[in-house]
Amino acid sequence: MAEIALNIDGREVRVEEGVTILEAAKSAGIEIPTLCYHRALSPFGACRLCSVEIIRNGRSRIVTSCNYPVGEGLVVNTKSPDTIEIRKMLIELLLARAPKAKIIQDLAKEYGVEKTRFKIEDPENLCILCGLCARICEERMGVSVINFVNRGIERKVKTPFQRTSDANLDACIACGACAFVCPTGAIKLEDITKKKPIPIPSEFDIGLTSRAAVYVPFPQAIPNVPVIDRERCIHFLTDKCKTCEEFCPAEAVDFEQEDEIIEEEVGAIVVATGAEVMDHTQFSIYGGGVHPDVISTMQLERMMNAAGPTGGEVLRPSDGAHPKEVVFISCVGSRDKRTGTGYCNKVCCMVMAKQAIMLKEHAPDTHSYIIYTVDRGPGGKIFEDFLTRAEKVGTTYMRGEIDSVSRQDGRLLLSGKDFLTDETFNIMADLVVLATGLMPNEDAARLFQTIHISYDSKNYLLQAHPKLRPVETAMDGVFIAGCAVAPTDVPESVAQGGAAAEYVLKLFSQEAIEAEPMTSIVDITRCAGCLLCRQVCPFQAIEAETLRDGRTVASINESICKGCGICVVACRPGAIKLRGFDDQQVLAEVMTL
């Protein structure tokens, strides 16, 4: 691209060919006022506020800088007496058209336009007919649901045939781009469509707040860059928009990016893929998903976080008030017989204790109940002090279960049974917090199958031996740790992770791998190359090998082979034998009986 040198307000500015005067001025830090200009939209040239005076070939002319292309040797004056007079007159006219629009009032102050001599027809009107809404709807959102209708002074922004109530004609996608880009606040979504915008719930804030289609998932994300949600991004839905690409100064947005399949050969795998938090809205028996003031411990965690959606304030979702009475219900989805998987989630008791303590610290007039089914906390030396502390700050621990949660006068009425006294109780709470369990990731089973490691009926990983080999699997070289195995708290996860790492180091520090002698071996004179053995080997120990004469035979990797013998059974020509268990040896054993 050729470089152009032009003169703006007495300064030499160098820009690339094809750029407009406005863009050139911006790059040199020279401000020119605009109303109908937007970086991500094609120039419109309607407000004329960006008018500048240019001198070309000795002739002076007034042009709009937002769409006039730069040329070599162009001389531009952005503040000539004519341009100032033009801007003042435009502002005076717009002041009569939209007197309450703040952006016009600000411009009026800046240019010393104190009043307008023209009659104000509609003092409440805010629309200055800049066209930004219509243009973003068409150019970026690709929907074109609103545009100008009528001519001249009757010009307005409307939907086709001005019908917003006919659902058949309502193509609006309720993206809100028009309202977002409107400089005066004149556009209201309810004037265009009956549809309500559907917020994208933020996964990290567990739906307490919404996020955009392009977002950084969480502050500590690695890499700490935004990601585009392909299912919500307007570009992927309508093939348009791409506004983010326009604004990124690093030109880092690439819509063509695809998943890459990377092949690596590794010597060991550590599977520590963690777990998900259960969705508390499925527990309607405790009001989850029914009453907005029934939240999960994870949500409470986000609320208490100073960088969270409520800025560290614990607020009732229904009315934003501070709760005074908080009831924690433990074991939801885990040990609780009615809702649970049946086994303890391990982490909830300490979480609730911590949260109860923090609630009290934050607002001394808060009182918390913790309703548990079996025990108030885990056994072990480091936990007891903490649980006692929770009690000391006034938390009421009750062993029992909750039968119903209902709304009454804006608060929540919980009815339940106390297991120790065998009496029913009622508690009026402002906030109910469900201690929901962890569960394996949605695609855990698929991942484990790919690695060929065993998992249980609940999709948690199976250890090689639950007591003696807690971080190993039946597959040599694949180790496991953390919540992918079972709900685990931080100290245990750290221990398991360390252990897995140790095993890997042990594996790698060996000069050679010591393998069991009882491995299978292929007689290549008998092997037919059908490779059925490869299909059935659960440890992926068998590969195809091409011999010098071109024949394909099976080849068993002795360091991986576990000696299970399935290949021996599968082999039709009988070419495989298990060392120590070949036919003659087995027969010999039988004969001694």
Next chain:
Amino acid sequence: MARVSSPSELERLREEILSNRDPNKPCITICSGTGCHAYGSEKINSAFVKEVKGQGLEGKVDIRRTGCHGFCERGTLVVIYPEEICYVQVQPEDASEVVQSVKDGKVVERLLYTDPVSGKKIVRESEIPFYKNQSRTVFGNNRRIDPQNIEDYLALGGYSALAKALFHMAPDQVLEEVKKANLRGRGGGGFPAGRKWETTRNAPGEPKYVIVNCDEGDPGAYMDRSLMEGNPHSVLEGLTIGAYAIGSHEGFIYVRQEYPLAVENVTTAINQAEEYGFLGENIFGSGFDFRVKVHRGAGAFISGESSALMTALEGIVGEPRPKYIHTAVSGVWEKPSVLNNVETWANVPLIINNGAKWFASIGTEGSKGTKIFSLVGNVNNTGLVEVPMGMTLRDIIYNIGGGIPKGKKFKAVQTGGPSGGIIPEQHLDAPVDFDALTKLGSMMGSGGMIVMDEETCMVDVARYFVDFLCDESCGKCVPCREGLERMRQVLDDIVQGKGKKEDVELLEELSRLMTKASLCALGATASNPVLTTLRYFGDEYRAHIEEKRCPAFVCKELVFYHIDPSKCQACLICLRNCPAEAISGDKNQIHVIDQSKCTKCGTCFDMCPPRFQAVIRLSGEPVPPPLSKEQRVLARGKK
């Protein structure tokens, strides 16, 4: 009909057509342009057909319905060939007498044109002063052509220019010829057509488009309509020659919504031209392809602006776009496009046939050739006139237009439509061309010429044009949309007697804004009517604002009708005819107008017998209170 596939075949066909036509055979031509259509030319045609049949002349006398002859003041025009006998203001009832006269070789005296100066009757069309003083090189053929019949055009030499261009000239030779002729756009801009063609020819990008602008939005202008209705082939031929010179194979004809007859006739012309091989694939067997599509407008003045027109062709609402990159380089679908006016294209075949030198010998230094004007308003001979560039306004208005009717005085002439301005008496000797009128603050524009007499209020004229532009502004840019509306409000106040001293300065400020900052020429030239009326008739503005007086007695809120008691003869005429029943009086009682009921229609003023002249108009002065009932008794005999 076999396609003509070479110039020699065209000549053979022409000879064949001419040989089948007896030049001495009587032909009754009936003007059937939209103007005469409004006069009832359909009925007249049926009457003549019936008469010719009834008098046993079928086959012996031809009837030809032609396009507009131009003398619209005297429609319906019927011209008898070969004698060229011109009958004016013909009615259907006249058919039998006229046909009889054709049979007998006589003339119907009462239907002839009477010269107002000499009082004599004129027989031949070309001797009528209206026509005599014109130079109808482009428009003249209208009276000889039935637009629905291509052979009429061929008989007059049509399509020979195209044949010459395709077979004897290279495209750039054609372009050079048009450049040398200095043909400037007839739509109002006056840009040299050859230069525009050259820009498009050299611009990168395919395909290239050529466009005929028949949007003709100026109030009072109808030259393009009459050309398109009456001689569509001349436009098609010019367009095809232009396409050849530029390297375009696709053309558009944009006709405004309100010209259905033009659409019909040009569509017929296109079909016939394609049939004969003058349009479409392999024109004349030359290998040059060119297709034309007709596009109808949707009823907006602004879509006549070139960039708005191109936007409309693309199927989008016709609103102007910035033209910092010329449409000749980036036009329809961002391809190089040449847009020219109907009349511009119609001049092209003449230039090719007669040569650039011939064309350049007509007109002035800067403006060559002829121009068609629509001469309308307070002028005796309203109609379409074609004169060489450089003829003075005076000559056009008086020699051709026949002066101001009813003995009134000339006040001003408005040229160039809403973008133009008014020119007062002192500049009547200005030559009419692109540059001279611009110096006076007006412009020649597309050719509208509205003559105004002493009974025209210049402030009202300014208000009229601003009102028109207000309605027609597309509304995209702030200066035009808001500026025009505020101008209208100010002018409305002034004509209603609510004008303030600051109003003139406000009008000038708004004018400056619109002229400098508008997006397109509509806004940029919108203030011309206001500025020229201010310049030449500033005292009328002052009268309206300061004295609340309308010197021309036009602005209703400022005009009052009063019966002079010393002149009223109580004849009851005004009383009986007043539509608002505002006049009271009796046979011997002087009539009095009740000002609260008077609607200022002026009927009483028109009806009061000239020998009494009792009704007077007052403006800027208080109306005398009515006399008491006793004082109103009329003593007869006393004068």
